[in-house]
Amino acid sequence: MKTKHLNNQKETVAEAAKLLQAGEVVAFPTETVYGLGADATNDLAVKKVFSAKGRPADNPLIMTVGSVEQLRPFVTISDAAKKLMTAFWPGSLTIILPIKEGMVSMLVTGGLQTAAVRMPQNELTRSLIREAGFPIVGPSANLSGKPSPTTAAHVAHDMDGKIAAIVDDGPTQVGVESTVLDLTAAVPTILRTGAVSQEDMADVLGSEVIDGTSPKSLSADQTPKAPGMKYRHYAPDKDVFVFDPLDWSDLKEHLQTGDAVMADEALLKQFSEKKQPSWSLGNNLDQASENLFAGLRYFDDQENIERIYVQAMPNIGLGKAYNNRLAKASGGRLFEGPHAE
Numbered sequence: 391m392k393t394k395h396l397n398n399q400k401e402t403v404a405e406a407a408k409l410l411q412a413g414e415v416v417a418f419p420t421e422t423v424y425g426l427g428a429d430a431t432n433d434l435a436v437k438k439v440f441s442a443k444g445r446p447a448d449n450p451l452i453m454t455v456g457s458v459e460q461l462r463p464f465v466t467i468s469d470a471a472k473k474l475m476t477a478f479w480p481g482s483l484t485i486i487l488p489i490k491e492g493m494v495s496m497l498v499t500g501g502l503q504t505a506a507v508r509m510p511q512n513e514l515t516r517s518l519i520r521e522a523g524f525p526i527v528g529p530s531a532n533l534s535g536k537p538s539p540t541t542a543a544h545v546a547h548d549m550d551g552k553i554a555a556i557v558d559d560g561p562t563q564v565g566v567e568s569t570v571l572d573l574t575a576a577v578p579t580i581l582r583t584g585a586v587s588q589e590d591m592a593d594v595l596g597s598e599v600i601d602g603t604s605p606k607s608l609s610a611d612q613t614p615k616a617p618g619m620k621y622r623h624y625a626p627d628k629d630v631f632v633f634d635p636l637d638w639s640d641l642k643e644h645l646q647t648g649d650a651v652m653a654d655e656a657l658l659k660q661f662s663e664k665k666q667p668s669w670s671l672g673n674n675l676d677q678a679s680e681n682l683f684a685g686l687r688y689f690d691d692q693e694n695i696e697r698i699y700v701q702a703m704p705n706i707g708l709g710k711a712y713n714n715r716l717a718k719a720s721g722g723r724l725f726e727g728p729h730a731e
């Protein structure tokens with residue numbers, strides 16, 4: 391299959407909508423990461439997404455919509471869900487809701503009685519989904535286990551020849567996947583951290599929100615409730631190590647041929663004397679999250695690189711999502727400087 395690259399804004403929506411209606415897979419931009427779209431009501435189309443990604447069948451997919459109207463036939467929207475949608479949609483929040491019986495394919499839900507739903511910020515994508523006329527499934531458009539794609543080129547790298555088209559709307563803005571909130575739990579529970587924070591949601595709901603991803607609430611023998619979170623994720627083939635910025639001078643001494651560094655501008659400024667390959671994480675948490683996956687993918691493709699050392703960020707706001715993705719990419723491995731945990 392020859393994958394079409396669509397980036398002409400006028401014709402893109404019509405052409406991509408036609409492909410989706412024909413049961414084909416089309417990659418689409420969102421503000422978080424690129425997704426792999428297909429008609430969520432067409433099992434044959436949904437199967438193509440699983441096979442393009444190499445994704446295990448027990449890992450359910452997000453239903454992505456262009457309007458709240460498009461959701462009503464499929465899931466029950468509680469008052470709490472309404473509040474969250476009003477406050478954060480379109481945006482980086484995925485909500486788990488009960489499905490209306492028999493209305494959502496078991497392929498999409500992985501056999502669960504719940505579905506994950508999201509309305510992304512990207513306007514091109516929202517008009518595409520409205521034009522198609524049905525919700526589309528929307529897992530990240532990477533091969534299963536690889537870092538999520540934040541540019542159309544990343545998508546092409548993983549998906550060329552496997553899907554019908556890629557809608558290119560430039561690099562994504564947030565860079566890490568949406569927050570996943572389970573509203574079917576007794577107390578609303580975060581299953582995946584993202585740009586919408588625990589505090590933001592508790593404020594809007596006027597009640598408690600639990601962070602189900604923090605080590606306190608998840609013991610080692612417990613299976614995470616978001617099936618996708620149990621797989622080693624976001625990981626390049628190279629060995630990834632997390633370092634504490636306080637260990638920067640030790641790390642600089644330790645670096646050898648085959649090592650690459652991903653760090654913020656402040657650290658990289660003190661790095662000019664070394665010839666080590668480096669990737670800038672920018673000047674703040676937002677920029678670090680935006681640039682994390684692109685840097686991991688960049689070094690993953692460099693034959694002369696064997697190890698990637700990536701700076702940890704303060705564990706606040708978007709830093710929680712950043713550190714979570716980095717922990718997964720590294721398999722929890724730390725550079726053992728004096729400040730390593």
Ligand code: TXA
Binds near residue numbers: 426582
């Ligand atoms: O930002 C995002 O959410 C991106 C963009 C493309 O929209 N999409 C994305 O999809 O990250 P995916 O499939 O890679 O991640 C969805 C996560 C997985 O961890 C999956 O297991 C979980 O949501 N999930 C989906 N349906 C669920 C359900 N019914 N109950 C619990 N977890 C669910």
Ligand code: MG
Binds near residue numbers: 529530538
């Ligand atoms: Mg994913």
